[in-house]
Amino acid sequence: MPRHEPGNLRMALIERIPMQYAAAARPSDQIVRGIALMIGATVMFAISNGLSKWLVGIYPVGEVMFGRSLSSLVVCAAFVLPATGVSVFATRRVYAHIARGASQAVSQTFTVLAFSMMPLAGAVAITFSAPLFSALVSVIWLKERPGLARWGALFVGFIGVLIVVRPGAGTFQLGALFALANAVMYGSVIVAVRGMSKTESANTLLMWQMATLAVLHAGLLLFGFRWPGFEDGLLFLSMGIVNAVAQYLWTKALHAAPATAVSPFYYFVLVWSAIIGFLVWGDVPTLALVAGSAIVVASGLVLLFSEAHRAAANATSSASGPIADDPLARRSAAGKL
Numbered sequence: 001m002p003r004h005e006p007g008n009l010r011m012a013l014i015e016r017i018p019m020q021y022a023a024a025a026r027p028s029d030q031i032v033r034g035i036a037l038m039i040g041a042t043v044m045f046a047i048s049n050g051l052s053k054w055l056v057g058i059y060p061v062g063e064v065m066f067g068r069s070l071s072s073l074v075v076c077a078a079f080v081l082p083a084t085g086v087s088v089f090a091t092r093r094v095y096a097h098i099a100r101g102a103s104q105a106v107s108q109t110f111t112v113l114a115f116s117m118m119p120l121a122g123a124v125a126i127t128f129s130a131p132l133f134s135a136l137v138s139v140i141w142l143k144e145r146p147g148l149a150r151w152g153a154l155f156v157g158f159i160g161v162l163i164v165v166r167p168g169a170g171t172f173q174l175g176a177l178f179a180l181a182n183a184v185m186y187g188s189v190i191v192a193v194r195g196m197s198k199t200e201s202a203n204t205l206l207m208w209q210m211a212t213l214a215v216l217h218a219g220l221l222l223f224g225f226r227w228p229g230f231e232d233g234l235l236f237l238s239m240g241i242v243n244a245v246a247q248y249l250w251t252k253a254l255h256a257a258p259a260t261a262v263s264p265f266y267y268f269v270l271v272w273s274a275i276i277g278f279l280v281w282g283d284v285p286t287l288a289l290v291a292g293s294a295i296v297v298a299s300g301l302v303l304l305f306s307e308a309h310r311a312a313a314n315a316t317s318s319a320s321g322p323i324a325d326d327p328l329a330r331r332s333a334a335g336k337l
Helices: 006-014 019-024 028-056 061-089 094-117 120-127 130-141 148-165 172-196 202-223 230-256 259-281 287-324 327-333
Strands: none
Touching (some): 028 061, 028 094, 028 120, 028 259, 061 202, 061 230, 120 148, 120 259, 120 287, 130 287, 148 172, 148 287, 230 259, 259 287
């Protein structure tokens, strides 16, 4: 019987604890750090969206999309490639990566089109319905069995979307439809990534995404291009850098703390977007936007915690055998060690 130092014995036992207990035992300072990182990411996402809205008012949509994708690719490559080299692109799922990138290319283009036609906060609020469509796609595509909580969240959430979209509200409607189309497509992307993450590393997913977006958005330059001046060129570069930093902070936040602790703070994007929209374009949030956004956000949070509870239950079920047979492991799982 090998001899264990006390610290090594503790680590050996912790490795046998279900994930939900490990998440609960995560130091509180890491959770605070994760929340701070997520809030920082929301600020960066809102700024990137604001820059996109500003530039699409001056330049063709395709040029704005290509500028953001290219600069984001350069920034991500500068961080990832020195550590991984081109081997980061090695994969057996080339077509899956291309399909995912194509879907995101269209999805992001819809988002920027929505920015050009409606208030920034309104477009962002509608994109928050993506988890609702993701849950719906999971039911249809992955044959998942939805519980009462998920069906209720979906129903109420879609009512919130309708309140924000306000069908028949004139010119607001077209921009809202683009934002809604983005939410539908991005919801599908979420489901696709969930499956791909089982075989692909985070860096592989990121670099394939950035490279595919840059290539596909380059094709949009055929529909119009206007050479930017020096100041606007800096705005294009800043847009991509800010977007890349936002992605980085978001990823670090999810590594630092459980998703249930940090993901709710992602909705701060709506707050910053509303502030930017008011300060730059004078957009005043309407009662319908505030009420609909609150319903959509609440539905998204219900789905988040429902999925987390189900994942924890599955983890407990799969790990119940070893822990049930080990009294010391049961004490460790209960937090008494």
